[in-house]
Amino acid sequence: KLPIIPGNCWIRKGSSSSSSSSLWAAQIPTFDRCWYSSRNDVRKIWTFTPIWMGRRSNKIATRKGAQDLKKGKLYAKIGKEVVSAVRKGGPNPISNPALATILEKAKELDVPKDIVERNMKKASEKGQEDYIEKFYEVYGYGGVGFVVEVLTDKLNRAVAAVRSAVKDCGGKMATAGSVMFRFRRARTLSVKVSDANKDQLLELALDAGAEDVIEPSDEEGNSEEYHSERYYKLVSPPENYSAILSKPRDEGISFELDSGFELIPNNRVEVDDEAMELNKELMSRLLELDDVDAVYTDQKRSLALNR
Template identity: 70%
Template sequence: MRAVLQLQALTNRVSLSSSTFVRGKSLWLDANRAHRGCSPVRRIWTSAPLCMGRRSSKIAGRKEAQDAKKAKLYSRIGKEVVSAVKKGGPNVTSNSVLAALLEKAKELDVPKDIVERNIKRATEKGQEAYIEKVYEVYGYGGVSIVVEVSTDKVHRSVAKIREVIRDYGGKMADSGSVMFKFRRVRAVNIKVTNADKDQLLDIALDAGAEDVIEPPTYEDDTEEDRSERYYKIVGSSENYSAILFKLREEGIDFEPDNGSELLPNTTVEVDDEAMDLNKELMSKLLELDDVDAVYTDQK
């Protein structure tokens, strides 16, 4: 079997390993907050699933994976800027879509030069607007995979996706046969060494977030393994800015999503061989330039 490429973009955002999406015990935060006049009481869910072994899922190449995730974010914002300029022009005063995108880029800490470069790119001869597409895929062991694409050449992108799926053992699914297994959210990832869990729960409650998801644990974890994992604060488009504001106010470093994220409603547990094959398939899909994100319900 081909060696698997572990991607933080899949285990974190893009995702954390979907085992982190399993909800476990609930924490009630009313008692120590009543004196601060916070009401009504909200329930924040956390989970910390224990994964038995699975050395193939261990943290590997995390720095490279995080760089790749950031590159995907910049690429996606750049494409959205190009499309907005193609449709409404480069003037933010008259182009409300572009103005909103610039605010979004600022929120997600996208470098200004990337935005400016894509505004200029949109005016170049032959540059087409980007179209967003979603492809649904069946992986090994009953696992579902969603591939989000932004492309200026639909035939090119679908051909490349089909080629990867054919070469790495997946199967294209009919539209709607996979998407219902996921929900769309906004999410922020915080390294466990950058914040205390109770502090994040306080922030989540104040900002109106719905979940704080703890990273998975493995029976053979080292201290270094544990220090390289991430909490995930899950919210909506309406309260996402408030979550980021609270994190910045507390001086906590974080990694934003790329504008939205899909979380599985439930997860599917597979054996080690299927896990490795699915991870390689998703890794190869993420390497495609037109692919912005890949999500799975694999545990």
């Protein structure tokens, strides 16, 4: 199964695990738990079948790959915004407030300096065109809707690539407005599950004027490693975002900023396992496209499947 990524990010499963290693591992017997004693302490050691460890390692590696993809998308988006700001207002942040804002955002999001500098130079290159923001709406499986956020300097290339990916995965392009109404624009910040509990965040959100606290999904397991990589998401109207940021800072809670507006679904569409996997594949294909910065969806695993 493909994992759900924190911050509305998705990635395709790789093919790193080999069938031969799985066949070999299947012949290894399961080890029982054992105890290890030393002079100073007594520690419990757990051992597992190689097959279980292989799947666990694959999940961890896939999540790391997804995190790298998310980071790469963020850096690319900031780079495009730098190019746009420089082309419209010049390379001097003192006289170009839009550029100054983007540079400050890049600093807060820990975007590498060389990426910013490279895109500053790119803005003045011959033949470089302005970036255009577009949103494409898509129907997936089970009545699910997608909104594809694009920032591109070649609009024809971008729309052709999006349409091709949607068609290949069995989706359908939707007319403007037919899916977008299911979402609202908001700002968000993400807090690791290991850094705060839901009750604490709900109280914080209520005091700060947040709209909602979105819980992470439990679909991919409950291991300690998986638990540590999940995030609560605080949803805020744009006008309250500064107040929302100040609250976790005052409480000493670590968090991750968003990179701008996100689209939050007003309601979720419940789908079965088959539809969910097909929709994940569609989302993965879309996120592979360089012109695509984000993909938003309103799908949710059917509650009946979790009983």
